[in-house]
Amino acid sequence: MSITLDHLTRRYGAVAAVDDLSATIPTGCFFTVLGPSGCGKSTLLRMIAGLEPVDKGRIVLAGRTVAEAGLHIPPEARGVGVVFQSYALWPHLDVLGNVAFPIETAGVPRRKARAEAAQHLESVALTGFADRRPADLSGGQRQRVALARCLASGARIVLMDEPLANLDPHLRAAMEEEMTAFHDRARATTLFITHDQREAMALSDLVAVMRAGRFEQVAAPQALHDCPANAFVAGFIGRGAIVPGEVTANKPGQAKVRLAPGLTVVARTGQHATGAVQVLLRPGDLAIDPSGQAARVASCAYRGDHWEARIALDGLSQTLVASLPHRADPGERLNVILNGGWVLPQK
């Protein structure tokens, strides 16, 4: 039940919403497409579902080509499940009717379909709500009905279009756990669309960072955070600063980089690095230490469990991001040592 995208392109006038994109999503994977609004991630989902035509390229679902030049299998014949951002529950059907609908379309008589649907309602803990209308449910309950409907479709490929975006922040954390449970239960190949990196990090086996119709990087969440492929991914995921420097020494997996006169850092590398490079310094790479480089606090903001400060190191034109256990006033002096960093791959 893998998804293969092969040189996929979709244009709106002169703009390519999805631009020559290729990727393979393995069976059973929870695959998240993460990107800013307008990057083409929803268009990509709609193309896989069959709700948008393909201009160029090919989509293969579980070994079956469903879209390419001159071929467009309609959505109703693709056998994929979709969870919509607005949940798309039919307001004129009760909860059980909503869940039973995909079972009916598979040719099961209505009464039998409703009995089968009741089991799926049970699996999302909504048994008592079978005869309610969607309008009478809370946001989280609607979300669970949408998941139950998706389960009921029996689809081995599930597409989710920002399903948590309409929920309150505190409800979102609870629903994230339900999403994981849902994925474990259905074991379906899941393509999850979001613009929220925290969500992507928490849920996914693999995350693709998307920009302007292309995947910038596809990797496991931690690899994405620690070893971003380029400056865009580094800036989009997590906090940190990118500083130019000069490689002065090399060994496999590591490079010694001079950032300023008298300021060097030993950073991780993915390839043999020489000459001018860019180094990503995350807050975790910085430590406050009296023996370190003198620095001045430029600004400071409270982030809930720590203070995040922008710090100007003497001799360095960029400010770095550090996390402090206490509040610091702008202008305050402190000393910083650099414990590590990541050398962005060279072109």
Next chain:
Amino acid sequence: MPAPLREAPARWPGLRRITGEPVLLALIVLAAFALFVLPLGAIGRLAVSGTGGGPDAFVSAVNSRSVQRAFWHSLESAALSAVAATLVGGALALLIGLTDVRGRTALSFAILMLMMIPPHVTAIAWIQMLGPSSVLLQALNLAPAPGSTHPLYSREGVIGLLALQQVPLVYLTLRAALRALPRDLAEAARVNGAGPWRVLTRVVLPLLRPAVLAGFALAFVSALGNFGVPALLGIPGRYVTVPVLMWQRLASSGPSVLADMAVLATLIGAVAVAAVWAQMRLMRHASVALIGPPQQPLRLTLGRWRSPVELALWAVLAFAVVAPLLAMLATALVPTYGVPLRADTVTLRHFHEVILNQTVTARAFANSAALAVLAGLGVAALALAVGALSRGRLRGGARAVTTLAEVAYAVPGLVISVGFIIAFLRPLPGLGISLYGTHAIILGAYLSAFLAVGLKPVGVAFAVLDPALHEAARVSGAGFWRRLWRIDLPLIAPAAASGAVLVMLTAWNEVTLSSILWTRGTETLGTVIFNYEDGGYSTLSSAMSILSVAATLALMGLLHRLGRNLPPGIIPWRG
């Protein structure tokens, strides 16, 4: 629990493609061909190339004194009444839409009555109210001397009553525009120090200008096609408009003058279509001008002026809507026309006569009721089909049908019925029977002229529907017909039902289309009322009018109830 593995339904996707939307589109195209292309095309063909048509016919029509006069009267009455309707309707829309007067829905309902009561009934009611035997004028000692010319039988009378009929059109257009106006535009002006008057003149009115022009164009086109008012007031007042001229020529000479009719229909139809085209361009301009979501509209507080303004509004509406109806009721209750209404003269004889004694009137009630119901159901079915197609890959076909329906709605009703006579006078090929003289030809004309009335609510309802509801059904594996039946129809049904009732109201009240399509046995309510009044039987025409207005009010009440759960913009007086 792992979900049971279900095969993706790959059952003949190719076959599904052709048995879904294309079948429905083929049905719609067939209907559109019969309702729009055949009749309107028949007019064009006869006018341009038929015997008695061609360029010479156009030249001689344009040179004819009576045609010139009728055209001048049509343009003059339509333009002047549209100006008056724009002023009055605009003032009402601003007062009710922008201030904190109470009872807005009731006021809107009363204003809409001006439009819902058909022109010929309005004309009869006003003739009764301002005539020599008017109870009102006699009480004020203002009644014209018996035997003198009725003051409404004149150019001014025609224009005045036409204006009254078009007031609701302008009112509705401006209310909709006011509702779409972002409130913060006006609030920004107030924060910047502008008083209510300056907000009105510097912000609101300039933003409304396209809507005002659009309302004017709508009123112009509607007045141009009006038949009831100029026929009942203009014929005795020697003020004949083009629709009335066409009716007179057909009534006196029969179908032998069809080529002549086709030429006149082409000319007046072209004027109407040009006006609608201009109006649509203006509306498009208006819709791009505003940024920001519509909000709760502005409510200027009238303060101590509120009660006087409310009183004035209700007084004006009582005079314009209620008083004429009461005058008509008075006429229906006296034994003979001219007898004053007193306790000892009041009689229900005329109601008894039109309900029980006259076979023609009973038949007319039955015909109109059946035709109205069938037209309502037919339009609702067509509108649902067009709406369902309007979101799929065949939306071009749906758009073409919508445009045709709008053209048919815009051209004067007489043009549509002339088209139906020309197209369906000859026996149908294969069947050997002519539709002329049957109920079917009148029903066809209703479907053609009123489809646009039913398309609008369905279009609004589809537009506000979350497209994901439809897409969710697709990815759940539902094919076109299952989606239509299980998802689209139930969701759109309330709007379609409102459209059906609006069409029933229109068909129940119309006289223009059937005025030349009716024959013995297929009389409609409108034609019988019109013929009684035309023949001088004012008491009978008044009694029938009262009954038809009662039915109209009942239908409007039904519509009001239907509208409770509908998005705004579907029931005209709600929201």
